[in-house]
Amino acid sequence: MPQLSPLNWIFLFILFWVAVLSISVMIWWVKKVYFSPEISKRFEIKENKWNW
Structure with missing residues (x-):
């Protein structure tokens, strides 16, 4: 392997x-x-039933 300079x-x-x-x-x-x-239309998005 040839020697290389530090740079x-x-x-x-x-x-x-x-x-x-x-x-x-x-x-x-x-x-x-x-x-x-x-992409998100392909998945059924369920309504959030929690009241917060």
């Missing part, structure tokens, strides 16, 4: 964590729940 190690470290964070954000974005009127 290149810092760049590799930053690049690694940017990749990890971007992949985790993409996974979160795909799996997040969308609360939109079209």
Whole structure:
């Protein structure tokens, strides 16, 4: 393995964590729940029977 300068190690470290964070954000974005009127119409919304 070739020796890298300290600046290149810092760049590799930053690049690694940017990749990890971007992949985790993409996974979160795909799996997040969308609360939109079209989706909520599919579910029957029951009236609240409590008086509070």
